[in-house]
Amino acid sequence: MSGLVPLVDVLTRTERWFRERGIPSPRLESELILAHVLGMKRLELYLAHDRPLSEDELGALRALVARRGKREPLAWILGTAGFHAIDLHIVPGVLVPRPDTETLVDAALEWLTDTEEPIYVADVGSGSGAIGLAVATARPSVRVYAIDRAPEALECTRRNVTALGLEQRVAVLRGDLLAPIPAERPVDWVLSNPPYIPSRQLRTLQPEVSKWEPRLALDGGHDGLDVYRTLVPAAARRARQGVLVEVGAGQAPQVSDLFRRAGLQDITTWRDLAGISRVVGGRCAPGTSPEQHPA
Ligand SMILES: C[S@@+](CC[C@H](N)C(=O)[O-])C[C@H]1O[C@@H](n2cnc3c(N)ncnc32)[C@H](O)[C@@H]1O
Known part of the structure; x- marks a missing residue:
């Protein structure tokens, strides 16, 4: 990932990288991590699919994706989990x-x-x-x-x-x-x-x-x-x-x-x-x- 890459491409590359490493639900997890980095809701990613990511955003994403690639639990990376009726x-x-x-x-x-x-x-x-x-x-x-x-x-x-x-x-x-x-x-x-x-x-x-x-x-x-x-x-x-x-x-x-x-x-x-x-x-x-x- 380098340069001003549009969001949709970042998502596709992250998904592929996760899939190769055997991460369960690679698309969903890519969306959740990217939405977390950009401070968006998951569905909002699709309304902004052309939006280019800045170098800072890409750097933040890379760090989290690398952690997940080592199989660190997703909830630790996102810092949150839904449970029963609470977050x-x-x-x-x-x-x-x-x-x-x-x-x-x-x-x-x-x-x-x-x-x-x-x-x-x-x-x-x-x-x-x-x-x-x-x-x-x-x-x-x-x-x-x-x-x-x-x-x-x-x-x-x-x-x-x-x-x-x-x-x-x-x-x-x-x-x-x-x-x-x-x-x-x-x-x-x-x-x-x-x-x-x-x-x-x-x-x-x-x-x-x-x-x-x-x-x-x-x-x-x-x-x-x-x-x-x-x-x-x-x-x-x-x-x-x-x-x-x-x-x-x-x-x-x-x-x-x-x-x-x-x-x-x-x-x-x-x-x-x-x-x-x-x-x-x-x-x-x-x-x-x-x-x-x-x-
Ligand atoms: C399976 S986790 C459950 C955590 C949480 N209640 C949940 O359901 O997600 C077990 C928890 O018990 C704590 N624990 C283990 N042995 C304990 C003990 N003898 N006294 C108090 N807490 C203990 C662990 O630190 C851990 O947080």
């Missing part, structure tokens, strides 16, 4: 929220009935904040504890909390699982999309995941279930209402069993759009006293 800032080092995870948000919205009283939700392993912030956006009574061990994830969550104007309803906490929530604070529901990929499968995944996304966000130990073994009993003890978690393909029976052994009831699974059992939920038995009571 999220996404930064390198933080897991890109997946469409599958919208199944967990939908399941939570099915079970969390809106009330006059605040509903306290822990989003364990918040990453970008996707789950907690989508639920808080849809349910004004929800208050969220967004918890993660990774400082870059918490920074990303904080940025999204501010962008969505949710500062009064979301506390961002650093630490292990539920430990950072002060003992006297109430927790009604625990929601989580924990790391669940079996360690040995990590390097077989597409390069965007295996080469770039953080291991702490993905690695669930030898069978993928390590975090559930600690989280599910702890969540069942702490929550007043129930627990909902995302699971990997084929893990729903074992995770349901962990729910049963933790004393959770009404154990339910939800399927994602591909028909895979993706979410397991359970309610706390009525009359069981949670570990901690609200102040």
Whole structure:
């Protein structure tokens, strides 16, 4: 790419370059990156197909296209991803929220009935904040504890909390699982999309995941279930209402069993759009006293 090349030619060359490197959806991704560089909407590219690109614009485009050519996740390059009904800032080092995870948000919205009283939700392993912030956006009574061990994830969550104007309803906490929530604070529901990929499968995944996304966000130990073994009993003890978690393909029976052994009831699974059992939920038995009571 050099000189004053019209937009349509830049698009065609980028698409070809991506196709040769095995980038999925090369045309769409070329359009998204070019629109991002030019500050346009995707469809506006077609109204400006003759517009020549300046050297500066071409330089900016080349840098982003080169990153994508190395299979860096598209959302890190664009700095944003749509999730459920919200747009999220996404930064390198933080897991890109997946469409599958919208199944967990939908399941939570099915079970969390809106009330006059605040509903306290822990989003364990918040990453970008996707789950907690989508639920808080849809349910004004929800208050969220967004918890993660990774400082870059918490920074990303904080940025999204501010962008969505949710500062009064979301506390961002650093630490292990539920430990950072002060003992006297109430927790009604625990929601989580924990790391669940079996360690040995990590390097077989597409390069965007295996080469770039953080291991702490993905690695669930030898069978993928390590975090559930600690989280599910702890969540069942702490929550007043129930627990909902995302699971990997084929893990729903074992995770349901962990729910049963933790004393959770009404154990339910939800399927994602591909028909895979993706979410397991359970309610706390009525009359069981949670570990901690609200102040
Ligand atoms: C699969 S990602 C989910 C991110 C986000 N909730 C989403 O659905 O897009 C798992 C997240 O859990 C965090 N994490 C892993 N182990 C954790 C632990 N023991 N305590 C708190 N967070 C943890 C990771 O840093 C990562 O952000």
